[in-house]
Amino acid sequence: MGLVKGAVLLHLKQFVHDRFGSETWQTHVAALPAADRAGALNPVPACWYDVDIFRHLLRVSSEYSGSGSRFVISEMGRYTAERELSGPQRWFLCLRPSFAVQNLDLCWRRLFDMGRWSSGRKGGELLLRLGEWPTEPPLCEWGAGYLRGALDLFGWQLDGVKHMDAFTQGEEGCAFVVGGRLKSDAVRLGRLTSRAEVIHAARVFTQYTQTEELARLVVELVRVQLGATGVQLWVLDEYGEREGMRLLCTSGEWERGKRRSCFLLDTSGRTVGRIEVCHMQPQLEEGAASLLDELLPFIADSLAGLQEERAPAPEVSRTRDEVFNHRLLAARNLWGLTARQTDVLALVVQGQANKEIAVALGCQKSTVELHMSHILRKCGAENRSMLTASFWGLHGA
Numbered sequence: 001m002g003l004v005k006g007a008v009l010l011h012l013k014q015f016v017h018d019r020f021g022s023e024t025w026q027t028h029v030a031a032l033p034a035a036d037r038a039g040a041l042n043p044v045p046a047c048w049y050d051v052d053i054f055r056h057l058l059r060v061s062s063e064y065s066g067s068g069s070r071f072v073i074s075e076m077g078r079y080t081a082e083r084e085l086s087g088p089q090r091w092f093l094c095l096r097p098s099f100a101v102q103n104l105d106l107c108w109r110r111l112f113d114m115g116r117w118s119s120g121r122k123g124g125e126l127l128l129r130l131g132e133w134p135t136e137p138p139l140c141e142w143g144a145g146y147l148r149g150a151l152d153l154f155g156w157q158l159d160g161v162k163h164m165d166a167f168t169q170g171e172e173g174c175a176f177v178v179g180g181r182l183k184s185d186a187v188r189l190g191r192l193t194s195r196a197e198v199i200h201a202a203r204v205f206t207q208y209t210q211t212e213e214l215a216r217l218v219v220e221l222v223r224v225q226l227g228a229t230g231v232q233l234w235v236l237d238e239y240g241e242r243e244g245m246r247l248l249c250t251s252g253e254w255e256r257g258k259r260r261s262c263f264l265l266d267t268s269g270r271t272v273g274r275i276e277v278c279h280m281q282p283q284l285e286e287g288a289a290s291l292l293d294e295l296l297p298f299i300a301d302s303l304a305g306l307q308e309e310r311a312p313a314p315e316v317s318r319t320r321d322e323v324f325n326h327r328l329l330a331a332r333n334l335w336g337l338t339a340r341q342t343d344v345l346a347l348v349v350q351g352q353a354n355k356e357i358a359v360a361l362g363c364q365k366s367t368v369e370l371h372m373s374h375i376l377r378k379c380g381a382e383n384r385s386m387l388t389a390s391f392w393g394l395h396g397a
Contacts, residue, residue, distance in 0.1 A: 002112065002114030003049065003051055003114070004050075004112055005046070005047075005048060005049075005110065005111045006046060006048070007080075007084065008054060008111050008112075009053065009057070010043045010045050011079055012061075012076060013025050015075070016061065020064070029057075031060055036049075036050070040057065046380075046381065047386070048113070055138070055139060058138035062138045070137075073142050073145065074141050074142070076145060077141070077142040077143060077145025078146065080111070081145075082153070084111065085149070104128070104150065105118070106204065115130050115131070115133040115143075116132050117130055117131075118131065126180070127178075128176045128178065129173060129174070129175045130143055130173050130175075131173035133173045134172065135172050140163060140174050144161055144176060147161065147178075151178065156178070156180050157180050161176055161177070161179075162176065163175070191224050191225045192221075192291045193291075194291075195294065197291075198294050199336070201298070202295065202298035203334070205299065206302060208306070211303065212248070212249070214303065214306060215249035215303075218275070218303075219231040219251040219275075223251045223252050226261075226279060226284050226285070226288055226289065227285070228252060229278050229279060229280060230251065230252035231252060232249075232275070233248045233249045233275055234276065235265075235272060235303060236272055245274070248273075252278070259278070259280070262274055262275070263275040263277070263296055264296075265300035265303065266297070267297060267300040267304050273300065275296075298334065324346075327391070328342060331345060331391055332345075335375070335379050336378055337375065340361075340371060341374060341378075344368060344375065347360060348388065349387070349391045349392065354369055354372065
């Protein structure tokens with residue numbers, strides 16, 4: 001039916017441990033089919049599991065909680081939201097609460113490969129719909145709790161969340177009508193403050209599949225990062241003509257008489273666009289501008305990839321080696337690998353063992369193992385299988 005990230009199961013386990021004790025979790029897991037018990041007992045955050053395991057554990061938790069089950073399951077969802085939507089990625093939420101709500105689906109996709117969020121307005125209320133999602137009570141209650149936790153982090157003061165089943169074109173799902181308003185202090189915006197946040201931002205870019213959606217994120221991020229009054233994103237047209245620069249997206253106010261700065265977006269030796277910034281200060285803040293400079297190649301690469309997908313297919317397709325080398329270059333830029341680490345990665349993702357890699361590169365096996373530890377840390381993977389999956393899953397490569 002679908003997959004759920006191990007992090008969700010781990011949060012569920014921690015919640016049960018804190019609320020009911022470790023023995024209760026073991027009892028819940030014992031009711032699973034034998035093949036699923038080992039993974040559920042100690043879930044790996046970065047791995048994917050059958051969503052039926054998650055459904056079963058929620059159902060058992062609901063039965064165990066008795067009359068207070070709805071509240072408990074809802075709190076489980078909130079618990080996950082609070083832990084998944086904080087940390088280095090929180091800059092994304094701090095850009096602007098309403099912007100984050102519009103992109104709620106990106107946050108969700110980090111946890112499930114099923115369910116799709118959409119948002120809109122219904123009178124003075126916020127309407128959010130979770131399509132392609134079962135309407136079973138525990139799953140809906142967990143989703144409602146996750147939504148409450150997310151909206152709270154997004155800067156919303158909630159007056160209430162009303163849930164209802166929703167069916168569109170024969171497809172089941174959940175709809176939530178949210179009453180509330182932005183908190184008075186929610187207008188304060190965040191910015192990138194470290195290289196770790198730059199790397200996370202680059203990974204977020206790879207999740208976008210629509211040029212216009214990516215453009216909205218870019219201009220909003222740049223405006224906040226530089227404290228600009230206005231930002232414009234210009235790109236080449238879909239056919240790559242140099243003179244065909246067009247305004248793709250704008251944010252803020254573009255006023256005459258104010259100072260302007262320009263950032264070129266270059267990738268693979270060519271300019272694919274530019275970012276123009278309107279600001280009041282004589283000079284942009286050096287630290288903020290420096291971090292943005294580090295992010296520009298990733299912005300350029302993501303935009304170029306999406307533009308290429310929209311352009312007419314070339315008469316001659318790339319060879320398999322060209323595709324692989326392009327993906328390898330994308331991985332090196334995204335993860336910040338050295339040339340030697342890239343050489344090791346190229347052989348790892350093709351299934352070679354450390355001993356074979358050492359022979360191929362003319363070095364010691366211990367040297368390869370050292371390179372591997374650095375690669376796994378930079379990629380955020382826990383083992384070779386996860387590293388290989390991340391490599392072949394790079395968007396636009």
